[in-house]
Amino acid sequence: MADKPMPTGFGTFCWSQLNASDAAACEPFYLSLFGWSADHKDLGGLPMTLFKRGADEMGTLMQIPPMASGTPRSHWMGYVWVQDLDATFARAKELGAAPFVPPTTVPEAGRFAVIGDPGGAVLGLFEEAPRPGPSRPMPTGHGAFCWYELTTREVAASIAFYTQLFGWTxxxxxxxxxIYTLFLRGEEAVAGLMPMAGPEWEGIPNHWMPYVGVNDVDERFAAVPGLGGTGCVPPTDIPEVGRFAVIADPTGGVISLMRGLD
Structure with missing residues (x-):
């Protein structure tokens, strides 16, 4: 598959996290599906699983704490790298975002916050702790996150929000x-926007969708039921781009598979 890395730097996606209703059920699914390994850590008293591919860090898995209203369905959340978290969080609220999690410190990593955009799609913001040496490029190839897509009914409001918040064009x-909309940072495409129109979207909330690159979309899609997951959108060609499919893990967390054109 094409190994073009995701853009890096402020205003780009830098991390993905699965917030799971049942982390123990999700972990073996993703290890088998993508060939990841699991590194179990403690985050200030909270257990966390770091998904890895060799030495590359791919994403994290966190258990959703019990809630009186019931545990939400598992969901993947992307994080955008920002230079000043406090200023970005304040600006997001000015632009109409819901402030779900205020700026919070993650020991030895940095600080994060979580917002809901004007359409309700949830997004993380991340400010990295200072570290020596240059930043590493995002991993590429099988098992690496390769695209992020906002799927929403609030097209105009979302475009206005993100262009003002991150300076995207x-x-x-x-x-x-x-019309599919590309979000750009300079000349680089950092994300996309898919309009939700038609009965097939009924009951699906506005959301950000992460894509993971795989060597063979059809083969990995076929493996999903045997691992306890569900196929949502079968393998489909995107002209001039590649082939994709959408799946759900055993707890309902949704993610896309992607193979770009060589």
Whole structure:
């Protein structure tokens, strides 16, 4: 598959985390599906699983704490790297974001916050702790996150929000279903926006969708049921881009598989 890395730097996606209703059920699913390994850590008294591919750190898995109203369904959340978390969080609120988690310190890693955009899609913000040496590029290839996509009914409001919050610009990309919007940082595409229109989206909330690169979309999609997951969208070609599919893990966490054109 094409090994073009995701852009890095402020205003780009830098991390993905699965918040799980049952972390113990999710872990073996993803290890088998992507060939990841698990490194179990303690985060200030909270257990955390670091997904790894060799020495590369791919993402994290956290158990959702019990809630009186019931435990939410598992969900993947992407984080955008920001230079000043406090200023970005305050600006997000000014632009109409819901402040779900205020700026919070993660020992030895940095600080994070969680917001809901004007359409309700949840997004993490991350400010990295100072570290020596240059930052490493994002991992590429099988098992690496390769794209992030906002799927929303609030197209105009979302474009206004993200362009003002992160300084992104946009480019329209005509497709069979209508207009797909690319979010750009300079000349680099950092994310996309898929409009939710039609009965097939009924009951699905606005959300950010992460994509993981795989060597063979069809083969990995076929493996999902045997691992306890569910196929949501079968392997489908995207002209000039590649092939993708959408799956759900055993607890309902949804993620996309992707193989780009070589």
């Amino acid at each position: 946009t480019r329209e990309w005509p497709m069979d279903f209508g």
